[in-house]
Amino acid sequence: MxxxxxxxxxxxxxxxxxxxxxxxxxxxxxxxxxxxxxxxxxxxxxxxxxxxxxxxxxxxxxxxxxxxxxxxxxxxxxxxxxxxxxxxxxxxxxxxxxxxxxxxxxxxxxxxxxxxxxxxxxxxxxxxxxxxxxxxxxxxxxxxxxxxxxxxxxxxxxxxxxxxxxxxxxxxxxxxxxxxxxxxxxxxxxLKTQGRIRLEQEVLRNMRYFGDGHIAMVTVMLDTIAGISDIDSDDVGAMASIPRQIEGVDIGISMKEKKPGLFKASLRSSERIDVSRIAQSFGGGGHARAAGCSFTCSFDEAVEQIVNASCDALKQAGII
Ligand SMILES: [Mn+2]
Missing domain, CATH: 3.90.1640.10 (inorganic pyrophosphatase (n-terminal core))
Known part of the structure; x- marks a missing residue:
């Protein structure tokens, strides 16, 4: 009610x-x-x-x-x-x-x-x-x-x-x-911890692009985090905002390995894309410019699914 x-x-x-x-x-x-x-x-x-x-x-x-x-x-x-x-x-x-x-x-x-x-x-x-x-x-x-x-x-x-x-x-x-x-x-x-700065270094080094550069993705795997002391879940969550800082990117994706075979995708978008719809299509949710969803599969399959859905959204919006 x-x-x-x-x-x-x-x-x-x-x-x-x-x-x-x-x-x-x-x-x-x-x-x-x-x-x-x-x-x-x-x-x-x-x-x-x-x-x-x-x-x-x-x-x-x-x-x-x-x-x-x-x-x-x-x-x-x-x-x-x-x-x-x-x-x-x-x-x-x-x-x-x-x-x-x-x-x-x-x-x-x-x-x-x-x-x-x-x-x-x-x-x-x-x-x-x-x-x-x-x-x-x-x-x-x-x-x-x-x-x-x-x-x-x-x-x-x-x-x-x-x-x-x-x-x-x-x-x-x-x-x-x-x-x-x-x-x-x-x-x-x-304010950032030293661990957070090291995590950012890792994430920036592994940045990937899709959809003619309109999609950028960062990944945070469990072994990435395990190699760095002094970081918390909050530091990991902050990685989601990095891809959207890049010129030309309409959809920023942060793929985080929660446990082996379980991945959380955090989506951030420009004014041109509603990422809550992408997240909802995978059972997730959120806001138009910030949303998230989970995948239970291999990392490559999770990436393929989220990238395909994101490319579809870019096509629908006439961006690619
Ligand atoms: Mn809130």
Missing amino acids: KIEINEAAEFLRSHDDYLILMHASPDGDTLGCGYALCTALQRMGKRARAVCPDEIPHRFDYMREGVSQQEFEHKTIVAVDVADTKLLGDMKETGDKADLCIDHHVSNTEYAQRLLLREHYASACELMYEVLTALGCEIDRVIANCLYTGVATDTGCFKFSNTKPQTHIVAAKLMECGAEIAPINYAMFE
């Missing part, structure tokens, strides 16, 4: 003992949403815990500043920025019992009892800002830092085409509430 902001706020006000689910391979948006909500609920005197199926990279540590560790049996499940319970890894079954989902993905599978969806919002954190405001929650520096992080990261620091005037308005309000934008943007967009 789809619900509105005031109904979501009323739901949150009238329940307790919250388990907040954040998606696997956590990003700034799911974490920002989850920790902002957890902080707000705890301040309202409720019990709440935000959990993620994967380890959370250390550069997000500051988001937990307002959260206290609470042990209790959860009664209410809220998923944030989670389009599909498949994105919850080994917490999928818990996600299937979600009472409320707050999300901005057009591909949301409506798995939760109640869904607050704003598919035209650039980030779930913009929506969470409105929910917390409707709850009458004071947005202080800690919560503003969480929400600003999601707004900034899901828009590539306000550079992606999903950035709306409203995105800037919310960011401005969060700045007024004390969001520390300079250190956050440095940590999110500039």
Whole structure:
């Protein structure tokens, strides 16, 4: 059932003992949403815990500043920025019992009892800002830092085409509430570990082109990662944005080996291509300019399938 902001706020006000689910391979948006909500609920005197199926990279540590560790049996499940319970890894079954989902993905599978969806919002954190405001929650520096992080990261620091005037308005309000934008943007967009730099070297060396240069692909194999210390899943995920930096490339693909025989393709596109459609044709999903899907087969077969589908999309768009 789809619900509105005031109904979501009323739901949150009238329940307790919250388990907040954040998606696997956590990003700034799911974490920002989850920790902002957890902080707000705890301040309202409720019990709440935000959990993620994967380890959370250390550069997000500051988001937990307002959260206290609470042990209790959860009664209410809220998923944030989670389009599909498949994105919850080994917490999928818990996600299937979600009472409320707050999300901005057009591909949301409506798995939760109640869904607050704003598919035209650039980030779930913009929506969470409105929910917390409707709850009458004071947005202080800690919560503003969480929400600003999601707004900034899901828009590539306000550079992606999903950035709306409203995105800037919310960011401005969060700045007024004390969001520390300079250190956050440095940590999110500039700071890299030495391992990350070595991974980039590997990835750049193995760049491949298809479709008359309109498709570029990077690959991250398990043995590539095993050879480098000091990298996390987040560093690997960041490789997805590299192919789209190349002039003439309309579809950037990052192929990541999750385990032998299982590959995850992350797709990024120019204005001319909707990669969510390509991802959906392989059972995946996402946004028009950023989407992903998985392949259970050999590496060469996975590459062939994604490249063929991408070439078809380029042909349909009249690019090749
Ligand atoms: Mn998001």
